[in-house]
Structures are given as C-alpha cells and as structure tokens.
Amino acid sequence: MQLRAAPHGALAGDVRVPGDKSISHRSLMLAGLAVGESRIEGLLEGADVMATADAMRQLGVGLERLGPGSWRALGCGVAGLAEPESVLDLGNAGTGVRLLMGILAGHGFTSFLSGDASLRRRPMRRIAEPLQAMGAEVLARSGGRLPLALTGRVDLVPITWRSPVASAQIKSAVLLAGLHAPGRTTVIEPLASRDHSERMLRAMGAKVESGASAEGWVVEIDGEPELAPQAFEVPADPSSAAFPLVAALVAGDSALTLRGISVNPLRTGLLTTLREMGADLTLANEREAAGEPVADLLVQGGALEAVDVPAERAPSMIDEYPILAVAAAFARGTTRMRGLGELRVKESDRLALMAEGLEACGIEVAIEGDDLLVTGPVGATGAATIDAHHDHRIAMSFLVLGGLGAAPITVQGAETILTSFPGFADLMNGLGASIEEVGP
C-alpha cells in the first residue's frame, strides 16, 4: 500500500494511541505461563502481537478476544506448553520470536520458528548463544538467522550471561529461560534496557532482583516459580505516541494531548531529549497501572534547538531515533545522535535508511561511525518517494516528515504500519494531518 502525506498546519486533539507493543507481547506470553485465567485490557491488536497470539495458541494456550483490546487467556503453567504442530511464524516481530525462544528453551520438544523477510535477516545468535549455554539446542540458517529449530529441555542450567549490548530482548529471553532452570539465572547488560519483563514477572510472583554493579546492570531470577494469573492493563505505547508528538511539536501552534502513555523511565529518553531541544511537554494525571507508570502528555508546538544525544540514552529511546531525526531536521543547528549501532539490526538498517531518506527529501544528514547527524532547520523539503523496507517506524517517520515539510512524501510498503500502529493515518488525519492512500 502506498500512502502520501501532504503538508499540514497546526495539529490539535486529544487522543490515545494503541497499546504498548512490548507489554502486549509479554502479556500474552506470561499469561500463557500462568496457572489459570488472566485478563488483558488495552492489548495492541497490531500484526506483530497477533503473530505472538497465534504462536501461543499453537502452543496450547487458550486465548479468546472478548472485545477491542480485551482478551482472556487460559495459561498452561511454567513448562506446560505443548509441542506445536507446525512452524511458528512470528511475522515481523523481533520481540515475539526472541522472547518465545527463551520460553521454548525450557520445554522438552522441538519448535520451528520463522518470520517475514525482515525478521529472517535479523541476528538470532545473540539469543541462541545464552540458550545453548543453558542446555537448549538451536539449529539456525547461516549467520544464526531464521528459520531455526529449537529443542528445549525441562532441566535448563542456570547461568550468568554477560550481554555485550543493552537489549531487553536478550535479557528477557534469558530471564524467561531462567524460569525453567533450578536456581538463579543472572543477566548483566552494559546499561539498563526496558524492564517490563522484570516488572510483570515480579507481579506474578517470581523472585526477580535488579541493580547496578561495577559490571553493568544486573538482573537475577530464581527459577521454577509458579506464576499467578493477572489482570494486565496495557498502557498506550510511547513509541507510537512519538509520531503525533513530534508532528505536533514542529507544526506551528499545535496543542495535543496523548492519553495514558507509559512513562516508564526506561522508555522516556525521547521526552528527555525533546525537552533539551526546548519542547513544551507536560505530564499530567501521573499514575500507576498494573505496575507501570502512566501519564497523559500535553504537547505544545514551538521552536526546537539542536542537541547532542549521548550514547548512554540509546536504550531508553532505541525505537525513537527515526522520528527524532525528523524532529532534528526542523531544529536549529546540528543534532548528533550518538552510539546508534543497534539501529542497523532493527526491522531494517534504520541508520542507513534514515540517512538516505532524509537526504532524498533535501535534508542535510551524515553518518559518522555509529552517530547520526542531522542539520536543520531545513529550508524547503522536496517531494520524495520512500520505500518502508518492512519497517513500520521508517514508514511513519517519513509520513510525519511529509506533513511537516514543504512537499508531499509518498511511502511505499506502508502496510507495515499495521505491525505496531493500526489506525495511524486516521488518527493523524483526525488531528489535522493529510495522509491518503494513493496506490496498492
């Protein structure tokens, strides 16, 4: 599907973006490992999360949709999943396949896992290695890529895993495997990545401890707990909120309220950065929902200044760099975003695609090592056609840019937006944007 975004004026409105993708995947998986009936409210019903739902069903979990975002799950208990009859296809979902690998490592059967063209290109060795150290067998395509076969064991060995990158997907896969290991499994990451798995596992009764050490951020889990079913409440996704947020900040006299977004401190790097750039952002109605801090975010449009974004902030805003790069194109000066090596192995090589795409639109951009540099404010953007390369965040970033610049931008392969943000174009248009379908 091709979507074209045309320049718009100020945006205004009061909206709630769909549920958080990370917490939605985890709700389905953890509900499947609990003993008994869990409820989930606010579940993201995007393609990624629905792929996880299908996989959990194939593994024997009873899942029923009661209404929009409202689900009931009948869990099988830790180590209670059943051998799937066919290949588990996780589509575009890196979180889906990686966390599921951790769970399957503790089950004594063989599963076959695959995904779409984007997921089949992404590195899985970073997950396979710790799981193999715990006793699972993984046979993957060259470069440790999908499709792969994973044979788990019911008696995994508890390990201490030092991850070279701060990655919640690696950390969560090891912790989920640790559920099946007698004793204590430890993950050490260089910086703390998002901690939704830890929060949810604790709420369900697992013993999970975390804290800083000289080696990095340490998380420990005690194996073989019984997990209690939960009433999960999924907050709105701050990574989805980032698109209307940046659009409203840049588009003149905008005023926007984004309801109920997760403001987990390990997810708020974009808010910190935009505030440093001079953005007028206010949190209201701060509260806690099912163990996650949540707030309404009030956004007022205004001028932005370039900043230097430190590498240490990357884990807390890893999915927000594409849209931050768009914001930087309208800020005065050169914004340097440091330490973005991990962006090369996301749904696409986001570093390369952002640089190429921004340049095609007439924006001054450079890559230096793992840093992305964007200089603004751009005088007048030119019309361009951008291929999304199976990457929802690339698609949405350029549609936001098309609304903010001087000329329309067409995005090919825009159906990828459905992986994380169903209703994106309608929500944006409701605020005053102009996004329309222009081709198959």
Ligand code: S3P
């Ligand atoms: C996610 C973690 C991040 C993020 C991804 C979702 C998660 O990946 O990019 O979209 O739900 O754990 P890494 O932690 O591997 O960087």
